[in-house]
Amino acid sequence: MIPFLDLKAQYRQLKPEIDEAISRALESAQFVLGPEVTSFEERFASYCGAAHCKAVSSGTSALHLALLAAGVGPGDEVITVPMTFVATTAAILYSGAKPVFVDVHPDTWTMDPALIEAAITPRTKAILPVHLHGLMADMDAITAIARRHQLIVIEDAAQAHGAEYKGRRAGSIGSLGCFSFYPGKNLGAYGEGGAVVCNDPELAQRVALLRDWGQESKYNHVVAGYNYRMDGIQGAILNVKMKYIEDWTEARRAAAARYDRLLEGLSVKRPSAAPYMRHVYHVYSVQLAQRDHVQAALQAAGVATGIHYPVPVHLQKAYAQLGYRAGDFPVTEMLARQFLSLPIYPELQTGQISMVTSELKNALLIEAA
Structure with a gap:
């Protein structure tokens, strides 16, 4: 039988390095966030061509926090596509906003820019294109529409680690880019994981606050946040995988x-x-x-x-x-x-x-x- 996906094959190749990284993370007792996660954030930001990366607990939490950091909330509308995993839509609803769908292009299978402007209303706050199967959406056309209408662009790059559009990496073109490290992804953790990348330090700081209960320091909660932190073990595993x-x-x-x-x-x-x-x-x-x-x-x-x-x-x-x-x-x-x-x-x-x-x-x- 030829499997659809063979995660065991990759693990067998990496086993000594992975086992050592997990052991190192366990010995450090830094089980949530910590130096392994920080190191991974720096490497992944550089890989994406972005200034900042904040690692989180899943691709869904990355989308949710990106929307919140961008100021999306109740009463707002976010334009996206129905040809995606449900997490894209769920995250918009989690933020209190309304998903507004447009169809995909029959050749690229990603958001059809020609359909976006007809979907814009006075309540539209953001456009959330999905880079499907590892192919990026038409970002020039999408960002041009966003500029004309003063909208935010958030990239769902959960399937597009390392994909490029005119020399720019997925996640680095919109205001924020969201990734999943679910085990089957091109860069997969050994459990759940995700990240938000961006070039704006204020957006990055807001994501960092929101993922960790809104804390500026321990027990100093300046905003209402979430428990969306990445585990230290996942950071260690992803650090190994970044080499490959x-x-x-x-x-x-x-x-x-x-x-x-x-x-x-x-x-x-x-x-x-x-x-x-x-x-x-x-x-x-x-x-x-x-x-x-x-x-x-x-x-x-x-x-x-x-x-x-x-x-x-x-x-x-x-x-x-x-x-x-x-x-x-x-x-x-x-x-x-x-x-x-x-x-x-x-x-x-x-x-x-x-x-x-x-x-x-x-x-x-x-x-x-």
């Missing part, structure tokens, strides 16, 4: 390029990036008209796959109160029906990619017969 993120990213990109070559000429739509984009392939999805049948055939042939995401946020029962219905976002709904995510991770072997594409071709032939 570029090698892993290039391995993902090489795997995606091989998929592209082997899938050439097939009736599948593959991910595409403009020449000025660096796609980091957190996910390698293709569009298939008969997705469910093909997925079943691949499973029977020993190839595990995934779907990101089969039910878009606007059609999730948990968010029915937002008032959207089927048909409101046709591109998103089409992608939800057609996306199939193929195995991709740095340790994936060329022979495995060949097997995946061969079995995909067989499944397509069966469907066409």
Whole structure:
């Protein structure tokens, strides 16, 4: 069986370094925040091309704190997309604001800038684009609209560690950028973790206050905050992994390029990036008209796959109160029906990619017969 994701393979390669880092963190007894987290913050900020990084407990808490630090609250509206994990929408609701969806572009699968201005109202406070699957949204167009309307841009870069847009890294273009270090991410912790990056020291300080109960010093709470701190052990693990993120990213990109070559000429739509984009392939999805049948055939042939995401946020029962219905976002709904995510991770072997594409071709032939 070719797994969709193989976290054990990466751990086996890093085991001596990871075990030493965890032991060091335990010996220090700095279990919450502490020097390992501070060191990681400095390294990740530099990697993103940002002045500041504040490590937090998850990607969701990163989004929540970024919104709060930017002044988003009750009565405000935040424009985002329904083709994302639900955390993007949940964080907006946590802040007391209302999510307002716009559809994604059929080629990039990220926020369609042409639809943004029609969604702006006097209550709009921010735009929250999602860098889906490791490909950044059209940030020039989005930030130009934001400037015209005096709006804040917050990047959901949970899937885009190291992605680039015209030479700038994900997270460094908007006022704030939000990352997840969930274990399956391109840079994953061994548990939950997240970060907010930015260039504004005041925003960074506000995130730092909010993640730690609003404390300027112990028991001196100057704002109402949250328990969103990163654990010291996760900081130690991420410090080890930072040494390898570029090698892993290039391995993902090489795997995606091989998929592209082997899938050439097939009736599948593959991910595409403009020449000025660096796609980091957190996910390698293709569009298939008969997705469910093909997925079943691949499973029977020993190839595990995934779907990101089969039910878009606007059609999730948990968010029915937002008032959207089927048909409101046709591109998103089409992608939800057609996306199939193929195995991709740095340790994936060329022979495995060949097997995946061969079995995909067989499944397509069966469907066409």
